[in-house]
Amino acid sequence: MIGLLLLLSASAIFAFGHECRNRKFPSGTVCVCNSTYCDTVPSINVSHGNYQVYSTSKSKPGFYCEIGSFINNTTVAANEITVNPSVKYQTIIGFGGAFTDSTGININSLPAAAQKKLIESYFSENGIEYNLCRVPLAGTDFSTRAYSYDDVPLDTNLSKFSLQPEDFNYKFGLLHHG
Ligand SMILES: *[C@@H]1O[C@H](CO)[C@@H](O)[C@H](O)[C@H]1NC(C)=O
Ligand SMILES: *[C@@H]1O[C@H](CO)[C@@H](O)[C@H](O)[C@H]1NC(C)=O
Ligand SMILES: *[C@@H]1O[C@H](CO)[C@@H](O)[C@H](O)[C@H]1NC(C)=O
Ligand SMILES: *[C@@H]1O[C@H](CO)[C@@H](O)[C@H](O)[C@H]1NC(C)=O
Ligand SMILES: *[C@@H]1O[C@H](CO)[C@@H](O)[C@H](O)[C@H]1NC(C)=O
Numbered sequence: 001m002i003g004l005l006l007l008l009s010a011s012a013i014f015a016f017g018h019e020c021r022n023r024k025f026p027s028g029t030v031c032v033c034n035s036t037y038c039d040t041v042p043s044i045n046v047s048h049g050n051y052q053v054y055s056t057s058k059s060k061p062g063f064y065c066e067i068g069s070f071i072n073n074t075t076v077a078a079n080e081i082t083v084n085p086s087v088k089y090q091t092i093i094g095f096g097g098a099f100t101d102s103t104g105i106n107i108n109s110l111p112a113a114a115q116k117k118l119i120e121s122y123f124s125e126n127g128i129e130y131n132l133c134r135v136p137l138a139g140t141d142f143s144t145r146a147y148s149y150d151d152v153p154l155d156t157n158l159s160k161f162s163l164q165p166e167d168f169n170y171k172f173g174l175l176h177h178g
Contacts, residue, residue, distance in 0.1 A: 017042035017065070020039040022061045022062070038118070039121070040121070040126040041054075049069055052065060052066070053068070094132040095130055096134065098135075099170075099174055101170045104170020104174055108170065135171060
C-alpha cells in the first residue's frame, strides 16, 4: 500500500494542441471542424509530481487540459488517497463507437479532407483514440430502410443471403479508413 498525503496545487493552464473552434446553438455548443482544421486532444505529457486534467464544459468546450503539481505538505489536513497498484478491479478492453448506416451517410456527405479529419479525431493519437467499433449486422433504427441479409420469403436455407449496398457504401470504406 502506498499512502499519499498530497495536495493539489492551483493548476497552470496549458493551451496546447488545436483548440476547439466553438459554435453556439440554442441546445449547446459544438466544436467545428472543416477540411483544414479540427481540434485535437492534448497528449499526455506529465512529469513526476505533476498531474494533467482534461475537462469539457459549456464555457470551455472541447478537450480543455490543465497541468498542476502535487504539493507534499504534511502540515495541513488533506484528502488522503490510498492507491494499491497491485490490485485491479476492472478490465477495460477499449472504447469505441458504432458504424451505423447513419454514420456512413453523414460522414460521406462531407468533403474528403473533412472526412479524414473526422476519422482522425476519433481514431488517431491526436483524437480520442477509439480502438473498438460496433458494426451492426444489416439494418438498424439508424438506417433509411428496414432490411436483413436475406429478405427473400421462405428462404430457410439462406441461399439468397447477401451483403447489402449499405455495407459497401457506408460501412466497409469507413472501417478501412479507421
Ligand atoms: C476552417 O477552419 C479554420 C479555423 O476555424 C478557418 O480558419 C478556415 O477559414 C476554415 N476553412 C474553411 C474552408 O472554412
Ligand atoms: C513535454 O513537456 C515538456 C515540458 O514540460 C516539453 O519540453 C516537451 O517538449 C513535451 N513533449 C511533448 C511530446 O509534447
Ligand atoms: C512528503 O514529505 C515527508 C516529510 O518530509 C516525507 O517523509 C515523504 O516521503 C514525502 N512524500 C512524498 C510522496 O514525497
Ligand atoms: C503547507 O501548508 C501550510 C498551511 O497552509 C503553509 O503555511 C505552508 O507554506 C505549506 N508548505 C508548503 C511547502 O507548501
Ligand atoms: C435452398 O432451397 C431451395 C428451395 O428450397 C433449393 O432450390 C436450393 O437448392 C437450396 N440451396 C442450397 C444451397 O441448399
